[in-house]
Amino acid sequence: MQITSIIAIYALFWVMTAFVMLPFGVKTHDEAGIPKIPGQADSAPANFRPGRHVIVATAIAAVLTALFVLNYVYGWIGADFLNLFEDLLSTPS
Structure with a gap:
């Protein structure tokens, strides 16, 4: 397997992992007990940490790529x- 194929597979696993992880561990302002800003959507996250999200997605994608x-x-x-x-699907003899 070529290194470019491995990088492409890693990128696919990374994007998939990042999107699958989005709803986990996120709380709304109501759940966290923080007051909302006027005009803010009720579903807006209060504790989204993109740096941690990137690190976890990177680690999970690396493990999945290694297994692949x-x-x-x-x-x-x-x-x-x-x-x-x-x-x-097999036909009887």
């Missing part, structure tokens, strides 16, 4: 393993 590359090298899970309908 190791699976590519050692072939732990292949296409034949994921074929759930093999018995249904």
Whole structure:
């Protein structure tokens, strides 16, 4: 596997992880007991920390990329393993 492929896979895992993590650990102003600014949306986060979000997404994406590359090298899970309908599609002899 080329390094450019690994970087592209890492970027995909990073973006996916960052978006999946967005709703976790965030509280609204009502939940945190902080007064809202006039005109602020009720769902606006009160404790969003983008730096921590980036660090956690980076770590998770690195682990997922490492597992993906190791699976590519050692072939732990292949296409034949994921074929759930093999018995249904095979014709009887």
